Amino acid sequence: MTYVALTIAGSDSGGGAGIQADLKTFQELGTFGTSALTAVTAQNTLGVHAVQPIGTDIVIAQIEAVLHDFTVGAAKTGMLFSAEIIEAVADTLDRHERIPLVIDPVMIAKGGASLLQETAIAALKEHLIPMAALLTPNIPEAEVLTGITILSMKDMENAANRLLRMGAGAVLLKGGHRIDITDAEDLFMSADDECFLMRSRRIKTKDTHGTGCTFAAAITAELAKGVPMREAVVTAKHFIHAAIEDGIYLGNGHGPTNHAA
Ligand code: PLP
Secondary structure, rough: OOOOEEEEEEEEEOOOOOOHHHHHHHHHHHOOEEEEEEEEEEEEEEEEEHHHHHHHHHHHHHHHHHHHHHHHEEEEOOOOOOHHHHHHHHHHHHOOOOOOOOEEEOOOOOOOEEEEOOOOHHHHHHHHHHHEEEEEOOHHHHHHHHOOOOOOOOHHHHHHHHHHHOOOEEEEEEEEOOOOOEEEEEEEEEOOEEEEEEEOOOOOOOOOOOOOHHHHHHHHHHOOOOOOHHHHHHHHHHHHHHHHOOOOOOOOOOOEOOOOO
16 A cells, blocks of 8 residues: 655755655655645755745646545645745645645744745634644744743643644644753644643754654654554654754755654
């Protein structure tokens, strides 16, 4: 049996994040990767040098082409850039049978480049988050989406609850940006009251480019294989920990996490 996963995301010419990270991760975890490109970035380990969004017609056509021909087990979204693209993606997915959807609410690259226009945040909340089987924000993204300043585990719980109230089926709030604790603590909460923490040793490295994309893609690959959500998230956490530990020293900036770890 060949399991198929779909990523709807932006291209990173440097190969460490975006569509490229997703497809490598899908492959590594035994799924056949398909893709719908939403934007092209001119990017390397030093940063994002240019961004070109793709027209909504061709975004829609790519998703339709994949969904008409393949049995897709799970899908993920990454960089969506604009409100127009978000609405096009939501409408298109809505026309098809529901598949588990992982939404990585990509906003700003590590170097500071914006990967989501300000005006698109409302569209993300209104149109896409209610379709999510799982939403995977990091702390800065959860702060933007909820308006809550996150300094503690209690704040993380409040933010996750608010995101659940926006309609996501589950939230994985990644705690790696918290600097007050030595471990990285990720909080999982679902609409049906499942709640658990995943703790991992923080790894000292600058080669973490594409970590968020790779983590969400790993969860999507597991879901595409029919693995239940909790198990998919835990497996993906082990995968991303190993990928960061095994980051690749490439280029002159932030090297990529190793999708083959
Ligand atoms: N470029 C694209 C196309 C992305 O989708 C992402 C992921 O979120 C990034 C860059 C950001 O990568 P990072 O912040 O890990 O460097």
